[in-house]
Structure formats: structure tokens, C-alpha cells
Amino acid sequence: MIYGVGNMLGAGIYGLVGKAAGELGNMVWLGFFASMIAAGLTGLSYASLGSRYPRAAGAAYITHRAFGITAISYVVGLAVTMSGLTSLAAASQVFANYAHAIFTGVPIKWVVVVFILTLTVINYVGMRESAWVNAICTAIEAGGLLLVIAVGARYWGSVDYFDASSIKNPGGDFSVSLMLSGAVLTFYAFIGFEDLLNISEEVRNPRRNFPLALLAALGIAATIYMAVCITAVSVVPHAQLAAASGPLVEVVRIAAPWVPPMLFTVVAMFAVTNTALLNHIMGSRLVYGMARQGLLPALLGRLHPRRNTPHVAILLLLIIVLGLALVGDIKALASATSLLLLGSFTLVNLALVVLKRRPGEPRGGFEVPLAVPLGGAGVAVAFIVNRVIDGVRSGELAPVYIAGGIVAAIAVLYLLLRPQAAAVAEVEHPKQVGETE
Incomplete structure (x- = not known):
């Protein structure tokens, strides 16, 4: 459960409250609520899948088992991996915005570059993940958010939480399309729960404990998010919140002027750094492992002779993440x-539908009705379609181009490499550094 909460808390909520307020105004809470519904439905499907197949392979294994189409599984698995890199690029932007409050004279782009280079050096030198470190980082991240809620709770009820007027929607007219557009952005804050499926086989009695841990993690994160966004718009006018480089720092500055702004800025920067560093370490190890299995060019599977770290994979990540971070902004990268x-x-939910209806498939300790995965797939498709339509109308197509370009590149890579089906099924859990073949 701590792993799941720690995966979700971080750059998303610290960086997107202001951006979401620019879309939804005081109704920013509704975007998080819609995202919670989408994450909850898919979370229930993941919980069911984790109890059925406690195997560390994630979406690639599930879609391969359901559909048996290697190309689909390869694209799904690498898309999940690449989402970690776009998330890392977004986190670097969030970090730079908060850091700008301290280093006011330094251009944000330079802060982004230095931040990513620093993460690269740390990863290159070598750093092992620790459950204790993760628990401490989670406590600090959650502590910062709980501080926001505590100092701003007395402002609750001071504004109209159903006022949808915003920078994007000055007329204040509410629509389902507006809600879905904001929800695609705020959904970024819930990303991380799906990683629990990759460690489900390490959980004791996974058929019972995995669903409980996943749903508890979602519930805790959702409760914190809703309270934070209601607090934020109660304390700071939505337009001011949207314009703030560090939105939660602004909330604390107004609600608790006795708290040194520098202190909360450092907490926010720490939370974002933790998210980014974990993404960087995991991303490089995944790329290394996939190269070792023939899923990516063999050059990426080399280890540094002294550091024993995947230095070529780390260098590739540096190039990709720098490119993404310097081209896209927070909204585009998060979306x-x-x-x-x-x-x-969408494909994971549909895979569960197929597997539930297929005779001979094992039953899990946590079963859900067909309506759950069908609803999860339907909501996910609605989010995607609405974001594309909204992008065409508003001209904000950068997220669509970034995501579409990544999927197209993965498809081309598949055609060039033609990986084996057995290796593709393990795309999200390749052999890690130091494991034997």
C-alpha cells in the first residue's frame, strides 16, 4: 500500500493543481473526481488481474495472454515504459517551476537541464532502491500535502465550488467536454497505481492482499488530492493559482505566512525529485533489460565495467528526456x-473482459463483474477521444503529437526488430542489472 501511495504522490499533485485550475476554475475538484473514477475502475480491473495472475509482467503479459497478438503487447508494454519518460520530463518542469522561486534569475529551461543531468549522474554512479527510503520519501511527500490541507482548511466554504469560470473558460459554462479535458490533465496525478501489478508476485497471499493494497492506495491518494484541490481554490483565486509557478507554495504563503516559503518550496522540490529519480532508475533498468532480451538494440544492454550500471541506456534516457522536457510544457507532457x-x-480492461469469458482461465480471489472492465475501457476511450477533439478545437495538439509520435516510433521499432512473443510477454519485467540469464 505504501509503495502504491508513494508512486502516486509527487509531481502530479504538486505541479498540476494550478494548471487544472486554469482549465476548470473552482471546479478543479471535479477533474480530480472524474480522474478518480477512471483510475478506480481500471484499478478494480488491475486488482482482479493481480489476484488471477500474480506475475510480474504487467500490461504486456495480460494483453498477450488475452489477445495473443505480439505487436499489440509490444506496443502496450513499451508505451507504458515510455510514459515513465514523459512523466519524468513533466516532473523536471514541475521541479524547475518550484526552484524558480529560489533561483529567480536563472531561466527555467536551464534549471530543467541541470536537474535532468543531476538525475543522470546519480543514476550512472549507482543507487539501489530501498523500501525504507521509499517509505521516508512518501512520508515527506504526504506531509507536505497534509500541511497544505491543515493550514488552509479554515478557508473551506469561502468560494463557489461549482463555478467553472477559468482562463480557458471565461464564460463559466460547464460541459462534460470541459470536465473530461481537465480530467485528462489531472489523471496524471493518479498514475503509479498500475505499477503495483508488476510487483504483485512479491506480495504475501496476493489473491487477498494485492486488491486490498491497490484499492487502499487509490482511496488514500484520492482523498488527499480532493482535499488539496478544494483547499487550493479556497485560499487562492483560481486565476492566481493558474499563474503561480509553485501553486502549493502560494497556498501556504497566503494561508500560513508564518511558514517560511523556502521550507515548503524545498519539500515540494524533494517530492518531485523523488518521483523523477525513481522514474529515471526504473526507466534505464527497463531499457537495459529489454535490450538483453532482444526487444531493443543490443547496444543498450551494455554495463559500465566499473560502475556496473547500464550507462548506454542511461545516456539514451538523457537524450530522450531532455528532448521531451525542452520541447513540451507541463500540461503537454502530463497530458x-x-x-x-x-x-x-483501455486494452488491459478489454483483456480482462476476454479472460473472464474464456473457459479454463484461473479465477482470482478478487473478481469483478464485466461492467467494471467495460466501464474502465469506456471511460478511458472517452477521455482520449475528448482530448483529441478538444485539442483540434483549441489548437493544443502537442500532447496528441507527443503520444502519437511515441506510439508510431514503437510500431516502427517492432517492425525492425521483430521480437519473439515470449520475450514480449515479459516486456515490463525484463531481467534487471545483476540477474542471471
Whole structure:
């Protein structure tokens, strides 16, 4: 459960409250609520799948088992992996915005570059993940959010929470399309729960404990998010919140002027750094492992002779993430991350429908009715379609281009490499550094 909460808390909520307020105004809470519904439905499907197949392979294994089409599984698996890189690029933008409050004279783009280079050096030198470190980081991240709620709770009820007027929607007219557009952005804050499926086989009694842990993690994160966004628009006018480089710092500055702004800025930067570093480490190890299995060019499977770290994979990540971070802004990168995962979630939900109806498939300790995966797939498709339509109308097509370009590149890579089906089924859980073949 701590792993799941820690995966979700971080750059998403710290960086997107202001951007979402620019879309939905005081109704920013509704975007998070809609995202919670979408994440909850898919979370229930993941919980059911985790209890049926406690195997560390994730979406690629599930879609391969359901459809048996290697190309689909390859695209899904690598899309999930690439979403970690777009998420890392978005996190670097969030970090730079908060850091700008301290280093006011330094251009944000330079902060982004230095931040990504620093993460690359840390990853290159070598750093092992620890359950204790993850627990401490989660506590600090959650502590910062709980501080926001605590100092701003007395402002609750001071504004109209059904006022949808915003920078994007000055007339204040509410529509389902507006809600879905905001929800695609805020969905980024819930990303991370799906990673629990990749460690489900490490859980004791996974048929019972995995669903409980996943749903509890979603519930805790959703409760914190809703409270934070209601607090934020209660304390800071939505237009001011949308314009703030560090939205939650602005909330604390107004609600609790006795709290040193520098202190909360550092907490926010720490939370974002933790998210970004975990994405960087996991991404490089996944690329290394996939290269070792023939899923990516063999050059990426090399280890540094002294550091024993996948230095070529780390260098590739540096190039990709720098490119993404310097081309896209927070909104575009966060939305692109959401689109990549929403597409994967659609196929995972449909895979559960197929597997539930197929005779001979094992039953799990946590079964859901067909309406759950069908609803999860339907909501995910609605989010994607609405974001594309909204992008065409508003001209904000950067997220669609980023996500579409990544999927197209993965498809081309598949045609060039023609990987084996057995290796594709393991695309999200390749052999890690130090494991034997």
C-alpha cells in the first residue's frame, strides 16, 4: 500500500493543481473526481488481474495472454515504459517551476537541464532502491500535502465550488467536454497505481492482499488530492493559482505566512525529485533489460565495467528526456503521459473482459463483474477521444503529437526488430542489472 501511495504522490499533485485550475476554475475538484473514477475502475480491473495472475509482467503479459497478438503487447508494454519518460520530463518542469522561486534569475529551461543531468549522474554512479527510503520519501511527500490541507482548511466554504469560470473558460459554462479535458490533465496525478501489478508476485497471499493494497492506495491518494484541490481554490483565486509557478507554495504563503516559503518550496522540490529519480532508475533498468532480451538494440544492454550500471541506456534516457522536457510544457507532457497510459488501460480492461469469458482461465480471489472492465475501457476511450477533439478545437495538439509520435516510433521499432512473443510477454519485467540469464 505504501509503495502504491508513494508512486502516486509527487509531481502530479504538486505541479498540476494550478494548471487544472486554469482549465476548470473552482471546479478543479471535479477533474480530480472524474480522474478518480477512471483510475478506480481500471484499478478494480488491475486488482482482479493481480489476484488471477500474480506475475510480474504487467500490461504486456495480460494483453498477450488475452489477445495473443505480439505487436499489440509490444506496443502496450513499451508505451507504458515510455510514459515513465514523459512523466519524468513533466516532473523536471514541475521541479524547475518550484526552484524558480529560489533561483529567480536563472531561466527555467536551464534549471530543467541541470536537474535532468543531476538525475543522470546519480543514476550512472549507482543507487539501489530501498523500501525504507521509499517509505521516508512518501512520508515527506504526504506531509507536505497534509500541511497544505491543515493550514488552509479554515478557508473551506469561502468560494463557489461549482463555478467553472477559468482562463480557458471565461464564460463559466460547464460541459462534460470541459470536465473530461481537465480530467485528462489531472489523471496524471493518479498514475503509479498500475505499477503495483508488476510487483504483485512479491506480495504475501496476493489473491487477498494485492486488491486490498491497490484499492487502499487509490482511496488514500484520492482523498488527499480532493482535499488539496478544494483547499487550493479556497485560499487562492483560481486565476492566481493558474499563474503561480509553485501553486502549493502560494497556498501556504497566503494561508500560513508564518511558514517560511523556502521550507515548503524545498519539500515540494524533494517530492518531485523523488518521483523523477525513481522514474529515471526504473526507466534505464527497463531499457537495459529489454535490450538483453532482444526487444531493443543490443547496444543498450551494455554495463559500465566499473560502475556496473547500464550507462548506454542511461545516456539514451538523457537524450530522450531532455528532448521531451525542452520541447513540451507541463500540461503537454502530463497530458501525453495520461494519453499513453489511458490507451494501455483501455486494452488491459478489454483483456480482462476476454479472460473472464474464456473457459479454463484461473479465477482470482478478487473478481469483478464485466461492467467494471467495460466501464474502465469506456471511460478511458472517452477521455482520449475528448482530448483529441478538444485539442483540434483549441489548437493544443502537442500532447496528441507527443503520444502519437511515441506510439508510431514503437510500431516502427517492432517492425525492425521483430521480437519473439515470449520475450514480449515479459516486456515490463525484463531481467534487471545483476540477474542471471
